[in-house]
Amino acid sequence: MKKYSFKNDYSEGAHPSILERLINTNLEQAIGYGEDEFCNEARASIKEKIKKEAAIHFVSGGTQANQIVISSILRPHESVIAAESGHIAVHETGAIEATGHKINTVSTSNGKLTPKEVQHVLDTHTDEHMVKPKLVYISNSTEIGSVYTKEELTTLYTFCKEKNLYLFVDGARLASALTSSKSDVTLEDMANLSDVFYIGGTKNGALIGEAIVINDLKLDEDFRYNIKQKGGMLAKGRLIGIQFAELFKNDLFFELGKYANNIAQKLAEGLSNKGYQFLTEPSSNQIFPILPNQLIEKLQNDFEFYVWSKIDENNSSIRLVTSWSTPEEKINEFLEKINKI
Amino acid sequence: MKKYSFKNDYSEGAHPSILERLINTNLEQAIGYGEDEFCNEARASIKEKIKKEAAIHFVSGGTQANQIVISSILRPHESVIAAESGHIAVHETGAIEATGHKINTVSTSNGKLTPKEVQHVLDTHTDEHMVKPKLVYISNSTEIGSVYTKEELTTLYTFCKEKNLYLFVDGARLASALTSSKSDVTLEDMANLSDVFYIGGTKNGALIGEAIVINDLKLDEDFRYNIKQKGGMLAKGRLIGIQFAELFKNDLFFELGKYANNIAQKLAEGLSNKGYQFLTEPSSNQIFPILPNQLIEKLQNDFEFYVWSKIDENNSSIRLVTSWSTPEEKINEFLEKINKI
Amino acid sequence: MKKYSFKNDYSEGAHPSILERLINTNLEQAIGYGEDEFCNEARASIKEKIKKEAAIHFVSGGTQANQIVISSILRPHESVIAAESGHIAVHETGAIEATGHKINTVSTSNGKLTPKEVQHVLDTHTDEHMVKPKLVYISNSTEIGSVYTKEELTTLYTFCKEKNLYLFVDGARLASALTSSKSDVTLEDMANLSDVFYIGGTKNGALIGEAIVINDLKLDEDFRYNIKQKGGMLAKGRLIGIQFAELFKNDLFFELGKYANNIAQKLAEGLSNKGYQFLTEPSSNQIFPILPNQLIEKLQNDFEFYVWSKIDENNSSIRLVTSWSTPEEKINEFLEKINKI
Amino acid sequence: MKKYSFKNDYSEGAHPSILERLINTNLEQAIGYGEDEFCNEARASIKEKIKKEAAIHFVSGGTQANQIVISSILRPHESVIAAESGHIAVHETGAIEATGHKINTVSTSNGKLTPKEVQHVLDTHTDEHMVKPKLVYISNSTEIGSVYTKEELTTLYTFCKEKNLYLFVDGARLASALTSSKSDVTLEDMANLSDVFYIGGTKNGALIGEAIVINDLKLDEDFRYNIKQKGGMLAKGRLIGIQFAELFKNDLFFELGKYANNIAQKLAEGLSNKGYQFLTEPSSNQIFPILPNQLIEKLQNDFEFYVWSKIDENNSSIRLVTSWSTPEEKINEFLEKINKI
Known part of the structure; x- marks a missing residue:
């Protein structure tokens, strides 16, 4: 008999509602590449939650989401500020550097970033002989299970805007973060307190898929080109659309x-x-x-x-x-x- | 009523056998990232067909397969030779160039490459002021529906080996190519007449997924690092493993x-x-x-x-x-x- | 006895006036990285000629100038339009692709681009599955010795502005182009009829060095970061400053x-x-x-x-x-x- | 009157012997791109010192040398180990990351690396979800003026070879390191105790130029392609050849x-x-x-x-x-x- 695994939150398949919807829609024809009616249904449901006219794109995994967002936004000499424990800094085999960008890491006690650590990076990057820090990357929940409060997120986002930095939130485990008893952050808050974030599906009941939400619509310009170039545009985009449509129906x-x-x-x-x-x-x-x-x-x-x-x-x-x-x-x-x- | 679409071969979901298997295995726990038993079952089935100890990796789409294979194999100054109509040359938003490699294109009458066109590229790339052509990319079937015969493939592969070039075959529509009445090529031939090829699932009944087959095992060194870095390593790798396991059971x-x-x-x-x-x-x-x-x-x-x-x-x-x-x-x-x- | 060489225009050292100035200034201390008084003197002289408040940067060679300009300006999915015979398309070992950008080449009879060829590339690049053409690259004089007239340049630049494309001119042999009996173009025209161009020193009497002139000052934002990142920022920037100061003194x-x-x-x-x-x-x-x-x-x-x-x-x-x-x-x-x- | 500057070692021009040689050879024709007789003379002189059949290439600056060497040697997923104070980690505007490679930094007390720090990086990089450390980068002298002893260098190089790592030495200030009273390392030692190193000219009397010495000849394969692609191949390669020929004549x-x-x-x-x-x-x-x-x-x-x-x-x-x-x-x-x- 196999041992039961607490290793991760992606050991099983999908929530039964998702499988059911996949079956029920299986032979409906849909256009490809994320422009189908299922994706649009999912987009509408998410927008309803965030109460905002954001741009929403579906990709297959977290590393892909991080890589596409960051490489689409930054100019070649611009860098990312992240916690030393940040997923992009450790566990993505240099996916961000592979697109040309340095990650400036800072040590944290609990996996969370505050203006203090960010300011330290700004203070030590002062001219064109060094990279120019431009985007702050955080995870919510973090790689060690901690979650941001609304106050923490507000403080960090306000600081980023003052310093002309983008704030991007890796939400691979966003469902768990937002429903934590330690958190008062809502999905709507996420949309108002970051420039871009993504909503993790894979680790919360989907077979595959993450939803990138671009709150700052200027950052959406030509974003689909970058999804395609980085291999993130699925021919059967419906696969992810259907899943997020189900996930955001009845608050599943x-x-x-x-x-x-x-x-x-x-x-x-x-x-x-x-x-x-x-x-x-x-x-x-x-x-x-x-x-x-x-x-x-x-x-x-x-x-x-x-x-x-x-x-x-x-x-x-x-x-x-x-x-x-x-x-x-x-x-x-x-x-x-x-x-x- | 919606019009019926002949636009492509990815308008619907998956073959019912695949859905059934997804359902039946849904709550079995499996380890992540393509090392699960379903992926291994699929690998074994494919190896049985190709009668060879190849390395087999599963990724989510064709652009991703092309990008990972090519960028993993080539050194920075090395280039790809492809038909002007080749998918990587036209319809992947510069995914290959995004990893640093030039594509040297040649015009063809029918979408297929022969030693003649390849030799022309070699003849015009003679020193270090130009890129060094190193990998030949073909599609089978091609972007305009033509298919390679075993003789054509043998001639091209033999030529590539003489010239110290890799031959990589994009098999997004390999099922259709191999079962064409115009083709005498088998899956086993594909494994013997190329260095790497991929088997398309998305356009042949899967929800998602392509199987990269590395015949030259030297090219498999650290390949998984490159899958991960390019965002191609799915947490729930089982999703593609299950589908290919089904596709290669009973010759589906x-x-x-x-x-x-x-x-x-x-x-x-x-x-x-x-x-x-x-x-x-x-x-x-x-x-x-x-x-x-x-x-x-x-x-x-x-x-x-x-x-x-x-x-x-x-x-x-x-x-x-x-x-x-x-x-x-x-x-x-x-x-x-x-x-x- | 060595045979006399007509192979190129960089077989000898520098014009004697340049060597003399190098000697006379040799022990004057100057700050590094192109911010010294010699570079500023050269900048002032060039600006006087172009009658414009352009940004001027000095780098060591043509491939470097092309690579830095193009990679600094373009977003990842944007491409360059160039003649098949263009230097960047053939003789720079994929330097542009190495920074992630595809070059869309068009065939020409005389090495020169017109709106017609550019329009053809635009017509065939229509959505996010293809790269987005954004910058037109021409050489003056071209790789086969032809030169642009003011009318040709005006027509092309006007077209580029209509189509929201940048026009960048490789001036490795600009001195020869501007003083050709077939050309009525002045250096001032170059500054008004392009977004960026560079003035070649190496092939016109300098030991080393090209002067990048950025006419569209928005494109100058953080440009020095990109010079540095691509290895183009010389510690002894004076070396090139002194040479261009001499070249633009008394119309040398x-x-x-x-x-x-x-x-x-x-x-x-x-x-x-x-x-x-x-x-x-x-x-x-x-x-x-x-x-x-x-x-x-x-x-x-x-x-x-x-x-x-x-x-x-x-x-x-x-x-x-x-x-x-x-x-x-x-x-x-x-x-x-x-x-x- | 200008204040005297102790800011750096590149405030002046070149040693008079170098200028003299430039003048005396000025009108001799030479072939381009570093294949001229002056470069060959310099190569011969350096080889005489290192008593080894190394490959020697000349480029214009230290960032360029570092970028070309590292990007030519590494595969996409491989990383560099460097001191936190290392020049590539801080003061090159992300030049290494721009070619796709992560730098794993370690803190040091004196700017020098030992096997202990390197081992720590190896210990924490264990699978394909992380980059694969492959090249150790050190500077001699370091960015804070310290120098390696022969014993330190031998220990580190031996360790690197055991661990299948390359050792690359940034010698921007190698002249000062080798002639330090604290160092017993010779140029010959450098060639025997590293895989690649470079000899700094710019900070030791040249106008411009660094000499890359590749001791492991396997790493020289197609190296010139990479010099060209990264903009490091000077048309008038003689400029650097002449300077190194002078520097290595009579032990200047x-x-x-x-x-x-x-x-x-x-x-x-x-x-x-x-x-x-x-x-x-x-x-x-x-x-x-x-x-x-x-x-x-x-x-x-x-x-x-x-x-x-x-x-x-x-x-x-x-x-x-x-x-x-x-x-x-x-x-x-x-x-x-x-x-x-």
């Missing part, structure tokens, strides 16, 4: 994010009740409990998860990720397993 | 290609019987009949298709594309419509 | 160009008097006489030059290039040599 | 480096005798004394130099750079000025 998107958070919270509480600490405060669908190495080894007999970092000689943090599809019973099994050990 | 891939060809042939014969000529000999699932402009206008009331090129004052060629999902009755309706006009 | 630049043209014209007339034809009308310091192959072989015993193209079984065109430093006696020797043969 | 190169070091040492000793400390141990032609802010302000009335870093409320470090052309009297004036204040 938020419901799935909320479920993942709740189940993660339940897991966190169970661990906390047993006296375990966390690397970072559990806020979204990724939690990082600190466990004795011996316990970790035994848990690995029944579950899959990543060992995240060494805490001391005897303890390590691990990463547990839940999703829309995590059965509550697996949480219970995990907690029971600890009891037995 | 070939069956769908054959169907598209047959239905195109029927349409071609019907038009031929009415006395119409073709821009290029009907060989695969794209045909290019030459019709009076008046007739074209009337047909447009009931069908969608591209007007391809002006022939003379009164006649134009049009492009009609069939697929695995084209109902035979639509062929009949099209031919009847002509009768009535 | 024009005098040297005129001399090269006169001596080329004398050579052309001598050949014409002997009954020889030319591949293109002799207009500048590159001439292309058509000679019997047997004569060419004999001339090669005493002179170096490029055999340019085969005309028929018995005749070929050759390229003869003169410069500011070509001694009149070498022209005489060449013509006499023909007499003797 | 080493003599000039030694002079710059001696004069810097004299300045350092003078400051030390007055009781001042240094940010880093004075080792080459860049020294970083720590002075009271009030003193710095007064010195700025008579001298130009960079204020480098704040030490505490009342003291800062400054950077003083000497060169082959720094008159001893200016050192004396500087020290006297301090006495008077």
